[in-house]
Amino acid sequence: MNNNPEIPLEELTEKLLRTNLKLDKWLDKSQDKLDDLQEKYAPRTEFNRWRNSQEGQEWKKQKYRQQNKLCPICKETITNLKGSHIDHIKPLVPYSYLALDTNNMQVTHAECNKSKGRKID
Numbered sequence: 577m578n579n580n581p582e583i584p585l586e587e588l589t590e591k592l593l594r595t596n597l598k599l600d601k602w603l604d605k606s607q608d609k610l611d612d613l614q615e616k617y618a619p620r621t622e623f624n625r626w627r628n629s630q631e632g633q634e635w636k637k638q639k640y641r642q643q644n645k646l647c648p649i650c651k652e653t654i655t656n657l658k659g660s661h662i663d664h665i666k667p668l669v670p671y672s673y674l675a676l677d678t679n680n681m682q683v684t685h686a687e688c689n690k691s692k693g694r695k696i697d
């Protein structure tokens with residue numbers, strides 16, 4: 577009366593174990609990919625945190641004054657500090673170790689920073 581062909585329990589158990597093994601491997605690979613991604617984005621995340629901190633804000637104001645309110649890229653005046661960007665002179669990729677090095681930072685127009693490509697500081 578049973579429509580399903582009988583599958584021996586041993587066979588079923590083995591299938592289950594094999595599936596479980598595949599799942600474990602897949603999870604391992606996913607974790608590796610996640611680790612890679614986190615490593616890649618960590619410098620930017622750290623920089624963003626610093627930029628939004630009191631220290632970062634103060635640094636930006638000071639740097640702005642030091643630069644005589646001039647954008648080092650186009651040499652024109654930055655009229656509004658609020659819309660300006662902190663540019664990494666040497667880009668985060670591949671210079672991730674310079675992410676929080678203020679010697680590697682300058683205040684620029686948002687547009688000038690973007691025109692350097694792939695950067696959105």
Ligand SMILES: [Zn+2]
Pocket residue numbers: 647648649650651652684685688
């Ligand atoms: Zn500019």
